[in-house]
Amino acid sequence: MSAGLSRTGRSLILLAPLLVFLIGFFVWPLFSMMSQSVSDTAVLRLLPRSAEVLPGWDRKSRPTMPMQTALMEDLKAVDDDQALGDMVRRLNSARSGFRTLMSKTTSALGDPANPPADLVSIDKRWEKPEFWLAIADALSPLTDRNLLAAVDLGRNAAGDIEHLPADQSVNRVILVRTFWIAALVTFACACIGFPYAMIAASLHGWKRDLMLAAVLLPLWTSLLVRTAAWFILLQERGLINDLLQTLGLIDGPLPLIFNRTGVIIAMTHVLLPFMVLPIYSVLITIPKNLMPAAASLGAHPLRAFMRVLLPLSFRGVASGSLLVFISAIGYYITPALIGGPGDQMISSIIAFYATGSANWGMAGALGVVLLVATLLLYSVYARLSAEEPGRR
Amino acid sequence: MKTIMKSGILAAVAVALSASLVSPVFARDLTVVSWGGNYQDAQRNIYFKPFSEKIGKPVLDEAWDGGIGVIQSKVKAGAPNWDAVQVEAEELALGCADGLYEKIDWDKMGGKDKFLDSAVNDCGVGAIVWSTAIAYDGDKLKEGPTSWADFWNVEKFPGKRSLRKGPKYTLEFALLADGVLKDELYDVLATEEGVARAFKKLDELKPNIVWWESGAQPLQFLASGEVAMASAYNGRITGINRSEGKNFKVVFPGSIYAVDSWVVLKDAENKDAAQDFIAFASLPENQAKLPEFVAYGLPNKEAAAKVPAEFSKDLPTDAANMTDSISLNVDFWIDNAETLTQRFNAWLAQ
Numbered sequence: 001m002s003a004g005l006s007r008t009g010r011s012l013i014l015l016a017p018l019l020v021f022l023i024g025f026f027v028w029p030l031f032s033m034m035s036q037s038v039s040d041t042a043v044l045r046l047l048p049r050s051a052e053v054l055p056g057w058d059r060k061s062r063p064t065m066p067m068q069t070a071l072m073e074d075l076k077a078v079d080d081d082q083a084l085g086d087m088v089r090r091l092n093s094a095r096s097g098f099r100t101l102m103s104k105t106t107s108a109l110g111d112p113a114n115p116p117a118d119l120v121s122i123d124k125r126w127e128k129p130e131f132w133l134a135i136a137d138a139l140s141p142l143t144d145r146n147l148l149a150a151v152d153l154g155r156n157a158a159g160d161i162e163h164l165p166a167d168q169s170v171n172r173v174i175l176v177r178t179f180w181i182a183a184l185v186t187f188a189c190a191c192i193g194f195p196y197a198m199i200a201a202s203l204h205g206w207k208r209d210l211m212l213a214a215v216l217l218p219l220w221t222s223l224l225v226r227t228a229a230w231f232i233l234l235q236e237r238g239l240i241n242d243l244l245q246t247l248g249l250i251d252g253p254l255p256l257i258f259n260r261t262g263v264i265i266a267m268t269h270v271l272l273p274f275m276v277l278p279i280y281s282v283l284i285t286i287p288k289n290l291m292p293a294a295a296s297l298g299a300h301p302l303r304a305f306m307r308v309l310l311p312l313s314f315r316g317v318a319s320g321s322l323l324v325f326i327s328a329i330g331y332y333i334t335p336a337l338i339g340g341p342g343d344q345m346i347s348s349i350i351a352f353y354a355t356g357s358a359n360w361g362m363a364g365a366l367g368v369v370l371l372v373a374t375l376l377l378y379s380v381y382a383r384l385s386a387e388e389p390g391r392r
Numbered sequence: 393m394k395t396i397m398k399s400g401i402l403a404a405v406a407v408a409l410s411a412s413l414v415s416p417v418f419a420r421d422l423t424v425v426s427w428g429g430n431y432q433d434a435q436r437n438i439y440f441k442p443f444s445e446k447i448g449k450p451v452l453d454e455a456w457d458g459g460i461g462v463i464q465s466k467v468k469a470g471a472p473n474w475d476a477v478q479v480e481a482e483e484l485a486l487g488c489a490d491g492l493y494e495k496i497d498w499d500k501m502g503g504k505d506k507f508l509d510s511a512v513n514d515c516g517v518g519a520i521v522w523s524t525a526i527a528y529d530g531d532k533l534k535e536g537p538t539s540w541a542d543f544w545n546v547e548k549f550p551g552k553r554s555l556r557k558g559p560k561y562t563l564e565f566a567l568l569a570d571g572v573l574k575d576e577l578y579d580v581l582a583t584e585e586g587v588a589r590a591f592k593k594l595d596e597l598k599p600n601i602v603w604w605e606s607g608a609q610p611l612q613f614l615a616s617g618e619v620a621m622a623s624a625y626n627g628r629i630t631g632i633n634r635s636e637g638k639n640f641k642v643v644f645p646g647s648i649y650a651v652d653s654w655v656v657l658k659d660a661e662n663k664d665a666a667q668d669f670i671a672f673a674s675l676p677e678n679q680a681k682l683p684e685f686v687a688y689g690l691p692n693k694e695a696a697a698k699v700p701a702e703f704s705k706d707l708p709t710d711a712a713n714m715t716d717s718i719s720l721n722v723d724f725w726i727d728n729a730e731t732l733t734q735r736f737n738a739w740l741a742q
Contacts, residue, residue, distance in 0.1 A: 082468070085490025096731045100723050103489055170738040177741075236618055258602055341557070341603055341740040349737065355459030357730045358486075 030371070037150075037364035040143035042086040043135065047074040054136045059157065063132050068119045071135070076109055093359055094145075095134035101125050133157070146365035151175075171349065175369065178345040181263060181335070182328035186275075188268040189324045190317060193275030197316075198309075200276070201283035212280070219273040227334045230266040231257065234338065258340040266338045271327055275320040282316030283309075315385055322381045326374055346370060421450045422662040424669060425477040427652075428455030429608065430631050434685030439673040446672070447665070457606070460486045463657065467492045472657040475666035478519050481722045482729070484653045488515035494656040494663050500671045507674075508651075508709075510719070511691030516653030517670050518691030520627075520682070523708040523717060524561050525647035527624040529614050530639035540569035540646050543621055544597055551620025554610045557603035559736040560725055561623060561648055564718070566593040568646050578721040587732070591739055603740075614640060630687035630706045642706070645716035649708045651691060683707055 044051055049070040057067060078084050084106070092098040101123055108122045109115075119126035137145075137155075148154055148161065152169040156162050163169065200211040218226060233239050234256040241253040256262050286309065294304035332347040346366060353363035424440060426432045432455055444451040454474065456462060460483045466472040479487065487493050493515035498504050504512045511518020526543055528536045537543050543553060543565070555562050564577060570593045572580050580586035594601075602619055604610045610622035611632050626647070629640045654673065656666040672678060679695035682688060689709030690696045696709060704710050708717065 081489075081491025085486075085492070088489065092727065093730050096728045099486075099489070099726045167735050167738050170734065170741050173741045174737075235616055237616060336605055341601075344737075344740070352733060352737075353461075355461040356733070358459075358461035358464045359730065360461075 033364045033367050033371075035364075036360045037146045037362075037368050038142050038144065040090070040138060040145070040361070041141050042083070042090040043138035044141055046078050046083055046087050047071065047135070047139070049074050050135065051139045054132070054139060057132070057136065059133060059136065060129060062127060062129070063119070065118065067132065068126070072109060072116075072119060075106055078106075089358060090138055090361075091134050093357075093362075094138065095130055097125060098131070098134070101131065143361075146361040147368065149362060150365040150369050171346070171366065174344065174346050174349060175373075177343075178329050178347075179373070181260070181267070181331075181343070181345060182325050184264055185267045185271060185328045186321050186325045188264060189272055189275040190321060192268065193272055193320060194279055194313075194317065196272075197276050197279035197283055200280055215273045215276045218269070223270060224333060226270055227266055227337050230262070230269065230334075231337055234262050234265065257338060260339070260343055262338040263335050263343045266334050267328060267331060270334060271324045274323040274327060278320040278323065279313060279316035282313045286312050318381060318384055322377065325377065329370060329374070420473065420661055421452050422447075422665045422669060423452045423454060423473065423475050424666075425454045425456050425474045427458075427478060427607075429628075430635070431627060431686050431688075434682060435673075438678055438681040438685075439669075442678070443669050443672045447668070451669070458483065463487055463492055464490070467658050470659070472660050474657055475660040475662040476669050477655055477657060478652050479516065479655050480652055481650045481720060482725050484513055484516045484655060485722050485726050487655065488513065492658055494658055494660070494667075496656075496670075497667050500667055501674055502671070506692055506694065508691045508693065510651050511653065513653060516655045517674055518651045519654050519673070520652050521649055521689030521691060521707075521709050522652060523626045523644070523647040523649035523713075524556070524623055525626050525629070525717075526621055526643035527610065527614060527629045527640050528621045528643075530641045532617070533620065536641055537621060537643060538645065539643075540565050541571070544569040544593070546597070546600055549620055552600050552602050552613075552618065553597060554602045554604050554613045554619045554622035556610075556623055557605050557740075559732040560720075560729065562594065562736070563587065563590040563732065564648060565623065565646070566590040566597075569593055574646070574716070574718045577718060578724050582724065587735070591735075594739070611640070626706070626708055627686045627688045631685075644708070644713040647708070647713075647717045648720050649689075649714075649717055650720040650722075 047070075050067070053067050053070040057064065084102075088098055088102045091102070105119065105122050105126075116122050125131055145155070149164070150171055152164050152172045153161050154164045196211070196215075200208055200215075203211065231238075235241075236253045236255075236257065238257075240256060241250075244250045245253065256265070290308050290312075291301075291304055294308050295301065299307065329345070330347055331345055332351060335343045335345050336348060350363050350366045353359045353366070426435055432453065436453060440451045440453050456477070458480055463477065463479070463483065464487075466474060484493075495514055496517055498512075501507075501517055507518055508521070511521075526537055526540070530536065533549065537545075537549060542549060546553075555565070563581060567577060567580055567586065567590050568574065570589060572586075581590065602613060604613065604622070607625050607628055610619075610624040611628055613619040614622055614624075615632075615636075615638065626642050626644075629642050632638050633640055654670040656663050656670070660666060674692055676692050676694035676698060679690050679692050680698035682690065683699045683703040683706070687703070687706040689707045690699065696704075696707075699707070705712075707713065
C-alpha cells in the first residue's frame with residue numbers, strides 16, 4: 001500500500017515540471033484571458049458610494065446633487081494611481097472624453113485651497129447624462145459587453161441587445177474574412193502538399209532527403225524573413241513581374257502584392273511544411289504493394305488512388321489541414337506586410353486592443369471567440385479521426 | 393528510506409528549478425529602450441556607450457514598437473525588466489496619469505527652463521521633436537507636392553500614395569487636404585461632422601492608398617516606385633538620403649510634429665541610474681551630436697543652438713520648417729484614439 005503511494009508520489013514529482021509548465025503557460029493564461037473578457041471591476045471597486053446612489057437615477061435627466069457628491073467623495077478617496085488609470089481607461093472606452101475629463105476633475109478635487117462645489121462647476125461635460133450613463137453601466141462586476149462587442153453587438157440604453165451601428169461594426173466582417181483566408185490557405189496547402197508528400201514518399205535516398213530538406217529548411221527560417229522575401233518577389237517591379245514581362249507573357253505588372261492573392265501565396269508557402277510533414281508521415285507507413293495490387297485487380301490508377309491511397313492517408317490530410325488552419329487564423333505579420341486593407345485578420349485587431357490601447361477586456365473577448373471557433377473545429381476533427389478505425 | 397531520500401532530492405531539484413525560473417539571481421544592468429533602427433544606432437554611439445564608460449557598468453539597450461499596453465503589463469507584473477524608455481507623447485500622458493512612471497527629478501536634469509515647454513512633464517523629459525510629413529522622390533518628381541491638397545490630387549501627380557494605417561495623422565491630413573486651416577484643425581476634428589468630413593475625404597483617395605505600419609515601409613515603397621508620395625517620419629527621410637544617396641524631399645508645411653520623451657518605469661530596479669542616464673542624454677553637448685546622424689529636433693534649447701547650420705535646416709524645430717507645421721494634439725488622441733481606431737478599422741473593412 002505504502003509502496004504504491006510512494007510510487008504515485010514519485011511519478012507525480014517527476015511529472016511536476018510538466019504540470020507546472022502546463023498550468024503556468026497554458027491553463028493560467030487561458031483562464032485569465034477568459035476572466036478578463038467578462039470581469040468588470042475597475043470602476044466598481046473605486047466608486048462604492050456612487051454604486052449606491054446611481055441605481056436610483058432615471059438614466060435620462062441631469063445628474064442630481066447626491067450623485068455628484070457621491071462621485072466627488074469616491075474620487076477624493078482614491079489613492080492608487082494605477083487603479084484610477086484602469087477605471088478611466090474602462091470609462092473612456094465606453095465614452096470618449098473621460099480621459100481629459102477625469103484628469104481635469106481629479107486635479108481640481110486635489111486642490112485644497114479652492115474646493116469645487118459640484119462637478120459641473122469643474123467641467124460642463126458633467127452635465128451630460130452620457131457620461132453618467134457610462135459610469136452607471138460599468139458598476140456590475142461581470143459584463144457581457146466585451147463578448148458582445150467582439151461580434152458587433154451591444155446593449156442600447158434600455159439594456160436590449162442590438163447590432164452596433166455600421167461605422168463601429170468591423171469584427172464580424174474580419175472574423176469571417178479570417179476564417180475564409182485560413183480555409184483558402186488550407187486548401188492551397190492540401191493541393192500542393194499532398195502530391196509533394198506522395199512524390200517524396202515514393203523516392204529513396206538523397207532525392208527524398210532533398211525534397212524533405214526543401215520543406216524543412218524554410219521552417220527553420222524566421223517567419224519575418226520569409227514574408228519579407230515574398231515582398232521582394234511579389235512587388236510591382238519585383239522578380240516575378242520582371243520575369244513575366246521580359247518573357248513577354250504580360251504587358252503590365254500583375255497586381256500580386258497588397259491584395260488577397262499575395263497573402264494566400266505567402267501564407268501557403270509559410271504553412272506548407274505543416275501540411276507536407278503529417279501527410280508524408282502517414283504515406284510512408286502505407287505498404288508499397290497496395291497500389292500495384294489495386295492495379296492488378298484492374299483498377300484505373302485514378303480509381304486506385306481514390307479508393308486505396310486517399311482513404312488510407314486521410315488521417316494525415318486531416319491533421320495537416322487542422323494544423324494549417326489553426327495556425328493560419330492567428331496570422332498577423334504576413335497579412336500586415338503583404339496584404340492590403342481588405343486582408344487584415346483578427347489578430348491585428350487583437351494586437352491593437354492589447355498593446356495599443358491596453359483594453360485587455362476586448363482583447364480577451366476576441367481571443368475567446370477565436371478559441372471557441374478553434375475548439376469547435378477540433379471537435380469536428382476529433383470526431384472525423386475517431387471514425388477512422390471503425391471504417392478499416 | 394532510500395526512495396524517500398530520492399524523491400526528496402527530486403522534489404528539491406524541482407523546486408529549485410521552478411524558483412530559478414521565477415526570481416532572477418543577479419542584479420540586472422541598466423536597460424534603456426528606444427525605437428530601434430538607425431536612430432538607436434546613433435543613440436548607442438552618443439548616449440549609451442559614453443554613459444556606460446562614465447559609470448563603469450554595462451548599459452543594455454533594447455528596441456520596442458510602442459504601445460501603452462506593453463508598458464502597463466510590464467509595470468503591473470512588478471519588477472519591470474526595462475528602466476528608461478523612450479515613449480511617444482500619448483504614452484507619456486496615459487502612463488503618467490495611470491502611475492506607470494517614476495516622477496522626474498528635474499533638478500538632476502538641470503531645471504525645467506532649459507527645455508522647450510512641450511518637452512517638460514512630471515513623468516518625462518523630451519528626447520526629440522519629430523514630425524510626420526509628405527515625402528517624395530525628388531529625382532522622379534521635378535515639381536513636387538507642396539500641400540496635402542496636392543497629395544490628394546492624383547490627376548496632377550499620378551501614382552499611389554502611402555499613409556500610416558490608423559486614424560492618427562490620417563484624419564488630420566484628410567481635413568487639411570479638404571481645406572481646413574491648421575489653427576482650426578482639432579476644433580473641426582472634435583465634432584462629429586468633422587470626423588465624417590475627414591472620412592469622406594479619405595474615401596476619394598482610398599483606391600490609391602497603400603497603408604504602412606512600420607516607419608521603414610513608406611521609404612521602401614518610394615524607393616521601389618510602388619508609390620509616388622508617402623507620409624513618413626522626417627528623420628527617416630533625411631536618414632535614407634544620407635545613407636543611400638537618395639534625393640527624397642520632405643514637405644514641412646502641413647506636417648505634424650510631436651515630442652518623444654524619456655520616462656523611468658515605476659519601481660524599476662535601476663530607477664536612479666535611469667534618471668542619471670536621462671540627465672546625461674539631455675546634456676546640451678551630448679544632445680547636439682544627434683542631428684548629424686538623425687534629423688530630429690532637440691528639446692534642450694542650448695543643444696539646439698549648438699547644431700551646425702548644415703544639419704539644423706533639416707530639423708522640424710528649424711524656424712522655417714516650424715512656420716506652417718502643426719503640433720499633435722495629444723489630449724484629443726488620448727480621449728478619442730480607441731473610438732476612432734474602431735471607426736477607422738470599420739471604414740477600412742468596407
